[in-house]
Structure formats: C-alpha cells, structure tokens
Amino acid sequence: MSATIDKDNVVEFPRAVGVPKSEMHAFVGNAVLDYMRSQGETLVNGKGGAWLYSHGVWELRIDIDAWLGMRIEKVCEGLGITNTNKLTGEVRNRILRSPELWREGNIPWDQHGKIPTRSGLVDPRTGELEPARPDHFCTWRIEVDYDADAKCPWWEMMIADMFGDKGRDEQTALVRVVQECMGAALIDKKSRALSKALVFWGIQNLGKSGPLDVVTGLFGGAIAAPIGSVEGTHGSMPFRKRLPWVLHEAFSGAWHFSSVVKSIVTQEEVQINVKNGPVLTQIVRAPIFWATNSQPQFKEATRAIVSRMIVIEVSRKFDDAHPIGTAAEAIRKGFSKPGEFIVATELPGVLNWAIAGLRMALERGSIETTAGIKATADAIHRDSNLVAGFLEECVEFDPMARVRVSDFCLAHSAWFMELKGEDRRMPTNDAIGKALKAVGDGRIGIDPKEMRDNRSRYYCGVALNQLGLEYHRAALERRLFEGKTAMATAPDREVNSLIPASWDDRESIKAMRSCHERVTDERPVSPKERDA
Structure with a gap:
C-alpha cells in the first residue's frame, strides 16, 4: 500500500x-x-x-x-x-539502515558535464536542454531559467567599459578571458586547465565589484569567507555548498596562505569539519572570483598557485559623479549599482554569454590568456619565490659552469636586502636552496651528493652574471652578512668556475646538461644567429 x-x-x-x-x-x-x-x-x-x-x-x-x-x-x-x-x-x-538507500563507495556528484539550471541541464556544446534526474547527482544549479534567445547588451557594455582604456585588441582579449572564466565556472567536470581563479587587481573605482556582483547573482549566492578565516576548526564549512568564492578585497598585503586555502585554490582534497556533523574529505570545486586593491602576494616557492590564477590588472578609472554606459543606465532605472541592474534584468542573457565562453574554452582545452596576464603572473611568481627574481636578474645559464652555494647565497642575500629586505626577514641559505629547488628548472644542478668536492657544495649549470658578481663583491666588502662570508670566495679570486672534467660522468651532471640541450633546441633562432 x-x-x-x-x-x-x-x-x-x-x-x-x-x-x-x-x-x-x-x-x-x-x-x-x-x-x-x-x-x-x-x-x-x-x-x-x-x-x-x-x-x-x-x-x-x-x-x-x-x-x-x-x-x-x-x-x-x-x-x-x-x-x-x-x-x-x-x-x-x-x-x-535500509539497504535500499545505502550507497557504497563514492557517488559521482556533479560529473554529468552539463550546466544545471532551474530549467534543467544544458549541454554546453549543443545548447540542448534535458530534465535533471536523481542519477545526474546535481548538488547545485544556476539560479536562472534557461532561455536560448536571451541577450545581455548592458552586461556586454559594462564588461567592455571595464577595459576601455586598453587598445581594441587587448580589450577584446580581456573580455574573452572573463567570458571563458565565467563559462568554465558553469560545470564541474572539466580539466585542470579550465579550473582557474580569476582575480581583478587595481586601485579603487575601477569597476571591479560589478562583475563580482553579477557572478553572485548568476549562482544565487556566494561564499564570502575571508582568506584568513578558512584555517579555523570549522572555517571550511561554507565550502560544503558549491557556490563561487567571491571576495571584493581578497588581499591586504598578507604573505601567508594557509594549507587549506592552497588546497582549495589548487583543487586538492580538504577536510571540512561540519559543526555537529560529519568530517567530510572532498575536493572543493567552488569557482574563485576575487578582487583586490593590493597586489596578490603569497609565499609560494613553486608556481602551483600562480598557475591556477588569472590575474588581470584593471586600470580604467570611473568617476562616480559622472557615470557612463551601464552605470548611467542603472541609475536612470533606479538601481544603486550597475551589477544590481544586470542581476535584475539580464541574467538569462549573461548565462548564454558565459555558455558561449565555455564553448570556446572547451574547444581550445584551456582558458585564453594574454601577454599582459602572463607578465603579471611572472611578476607575482618572482615576488613569491625567494630566488625567481634573482635568477632572472643576476644569473646566466652555462652547462659548463658552476658556482659555490655559499657564493650564490651571499650574492642573493645582498640582492634580496636591496630589493625586498626592508620589511621581510633575511632568508637563510637553506631557505634559498629550497626555493631554488622549487623553481624546478632542470638546467640548475643542485644535487648535494654529486655536486661537491672536499671543501664546498656547488650549483652547476649556472654562473653569476656581472650584476650578480657586483652584489657578491658588495656583500664581502661591506661585511653585510658576517655569518655568510666564512666559506665565500675572496674578492680577488674567480667566483665562477668550470665544472671539472672528472665530474662529466656523474648522473646529475649529465641530466643537467641534457636539460640545457633541450632548451637550446627549443629556443627560436634569431636571423643574426642563422646567418652566422
């Protein structure tokens, strides 16, 4: 019955x-x-x-x-x-306890590969719609009804105006980056190349909050947990729900990401300690949309976090007293902010706009980037890794060269003190070595067993260039680092040296030189070199 x-x-x-x-x-x-x-x-x-x-x-x-x-x-x-x-x-x-309701193993939550909406699941490639069934295992949806014909002219004007001070080609490219990031946020079943955190970086009154308001409206809410709060006992609880992590001021000059934040950003498993509930272990798939007035900064020797972020520098300044475009229309319609206006009037169109971005990203297999975005990522990495900037400015690569670890670290310390040392603790030689290893460049030989003689350890495949030698000389002559000079090479002797022929058969030396050859083979040849 x-x-x-x-x-x-x-x-x-x-x-x-x-x-x-x-x-x-x-x-x-x-x-x-x-x-x-x-x-x-x-x-x-x-x-x-x-x-x-x-x-x-x-x-x-x-x-x-x-x-x-x-x-x-x-x-x-x-x-x-x-x-x-x-x-x-x-x-x-x-x-x-009913066996009928019990499920062993992992349930494939949100792995249907389609876009969940209030109307059902939308195929991102074809636009076809189907009802959401229990066996799709959807745990979230876009809080918008799907309308394949909906447009969003005011949203498109708003996002274009955000980059209105750029050249036409760069403006178009940056709009497309935002479009693809918002599109990739619509699905969970995707490659890591499509899982990127989008960060808008710039001073105040640059229109950064508008897109974040629209993202929040599109998903029907957002996780607003500050970065510093996530490490607490129940700090990761907001991430039980699959909502975007939206922060209007993500960074405040802090240099420390907790291990939990790193795992969320890089999409590794985290534990979510639910208050008065179970402890869940899961990958947090919340798409990340942050804005910041300060440059994104964190201590991270590898590129793991930088490679997961798309940081866009925003420089178009808006005058609150003289609104233009979508902002002016929003005020005329009685809305306080342009994002609020878009959420109230154009979300079905914004959804279609984002789906078009997802389609482009799926066809390419990655989120589009620009030269400016890449340059920003490199700058952040240089500031995050202790030695990345030093390698770029003070070191040259040579498969036949070596430099003592003590000399490398001494020159680095002088460089670090001049550029970054005012408000940061001077790194130890051990910290410098770990940062150098984290760079992951095979052309730098750092094997502590094979790359040493009876007196010193060496970094092989590199040498200090002229600027690096000047930092080394300054550190010695000015006695800047008494604790680091005991094993350093005297100013009247050669700091850089050749790798001894007796080391040629060592496996670490052969591996280092092989990397040098690979990089040389892949490097484009200039017309001058070709003619020679």
Missing part, C-alpha cells in the same frame, strides 16, 4: 488497520518513503552522511534526524496513528 496524490494534489495515505504493533515501524517507514517519492524526493545514505534529492538537486542533510522526524510525524497524522518518540526512533533507524 502506497501514498497517492489525487488530482487536487492532496496526499492520501493507506490506513493502518490490522497492522501488528511489532510491524508498525516498518509499515510507517515504508509509508514515509512512499510519501517522499510522491513528492519527488529521494534519499541516499552513505559514509558521508544522508543526502536528499528534491526539485532536481541533492543536498547533504546535517539535520537528517529532525528532518525525518518531521516527515514521520506528518505520515503518522495521515495514517491516523498516534506517534511516540519510540516509534519515531524505530522508523528513523529503519530508514537510515
């Missing part, structure tokens, strides 16, 4: 006449499941907790006991049964 719904949408329950008291909890439990099915609801239970499917979306129910208790009470009323705490507990335990 099952619960049914008549033509007036009234739920009718079977009667409990003749049901033995010992079987009442089973009878009520089946009636609860029947009632849920009649409402389009489904429940699955597993190691990660209880998940409820309703209106096309699955949700982890932390309050499952209270939620089921309410459903049990409603069904008992419909059955004409006087409910008790004992009966509620027995029914709830039967439902949660």
